[in-house]
Amino acid sequence: MEILSPEAELHQDSFVFDAHCDTLGYAVAPPYQRRDLTQWGETGHLDLPRMRAGGINAQIFACFPGLGYFGGNATSGALQRVEALYDLIDQAPHQLTLIKSADDLAQLTSAGPIGAILGLEGVEALDGQISLLHTFHRLGVRNIGLTWNCRNAAADGSGENTQYGLTPFGRELVEACNDLGVMVDVSHLNDAGLDDVLEISRRPVIASHSNARAIWNHPRNLSDEQIRAIADGGGVIGATFATLFLRQDHKNATLEDLLHHIDHLVNVAGIEHVGLGSDYDGTSVLPDLASGEKYPIITAALLHRGYSPASVRKIMGENFRRVFMETLA
Numbered sequence: 001m002e003i004l005s006p007e008a009e010l011h012q013d014s015f016v017f018d019a020h021c022d023t024l025g026y027a028v029a030p031p032y033q034r035r036d037l038t039q040w041g042e043t044g045h046l047d048l049p050r051m052r053a054g055g056i057n058a059q060i061f062a063c064f065p066g067l068g069y070f071g072g073n074a075t076s077g078a079l080q081r082v083e084a085l086y087d088l089i090d091q092a093p094h095q096l097t098l099i100k101s102a103d104d105l106a107q108l109t110s111a112g113p114i115g116a117i118l119g120l121e122g123v124e125a126l127d128g129q130i131s132l133l134h135t136f137h138r139l140g141v142r143n144i145g146l147t148w149n150c151r152n153a154a155a156d157g158s159g160e161n162t163q164y165g166l167t168p169f170g171r172e173l174v175e176a177c178n179d180l181g182v183m184v185d186v187s188h189l190n191d192a193g194l195d196d197v198l199e200i201s202r203r204p205v206i207a208s209h210s211n212a213r214a215i216w217n218h219p220r221n222l223s224d225e226q227i228r229a230i231a232d233g234g235g236v237i238g239a240t241f242a243t244l245f246l247r248q249d250h251k252n253a254t255l256e257d258l259l260h261h262i263d264h265l266v267n268v269a270g271i272e273h274v275g276l277g278s279d280y281d282g283t284s285v286l287p288d289l290a291s292g293e294k295y296p297i298i299t300a301a302l303l304h305r306g307y308s309p310a311s312v313r314k315i316m317g318e319n320f321r322r323v324f325m326e327t328l329a
């Protein structure tokens, strides 16, 4: 019998839910270098073997509009990413399964396949049509990030220096997501849009990969007021490993900075409302957490920081699992 350290045992025993990666971009080329996600890659952050080694049980795979920003068609770019996930599941059905319902999520076990949740990061792919939300829902998309950093038909992203809230299409979209049981994700949204989402949404919303502005005042991070409002609505905020959102001199970011953000999110939102969203394969991440197999380091660090095992489990994934169980039909 293998003897595990208390930290390793807690990690193995925890349900680990990562709320954001851009890995599907690497299964679709160009503009990225294609990788075989069934194999442990020498580059990039995440693939099936590294997810397994990191003890990840559920993963949101974002479909970034990709081609929409690189001179192509966003709908095509998103559909290619959806197909890439289907293809990966076909190649490794015992390792990965698509999560479409609360039942699917409830049935995940640590020995069984990892649960994949499809998401859109920006709704460019919907082409301003609610009917296409239904199409993407039929295909399994269950998390909708309204924007990336730019303006689209629904809202303005956090990279736009504007005070505009949701467009009529954006409002209709939030209501349609509520009706369908699709999670609304406010990471990347500008402040006015976030206020509108919180006012309109009848269900909890998440910020899949955002940190705290009180620690590093970046437009992609959340104010204490926003953190509180997301938590009050029953939602969850995923602290992200992306160095850009950890500290101003981001090249010097360390695990300690992530822990600092997590402490602050927990203090403001409460322990029930904080999770993790790595942003693996989306940007530069913490060197300490350079790729998926490093995930157990976070469990150990939280435990050493004084979080109880029950609290560590909540942050590692129970909170995100709960809110998706509530939202998915």
Ligand SMILES: [Zn+2]
Residues within 6 Å of the ligand: 121, 188, 209, 279, 282
């Ligand atoms: Zn992002």
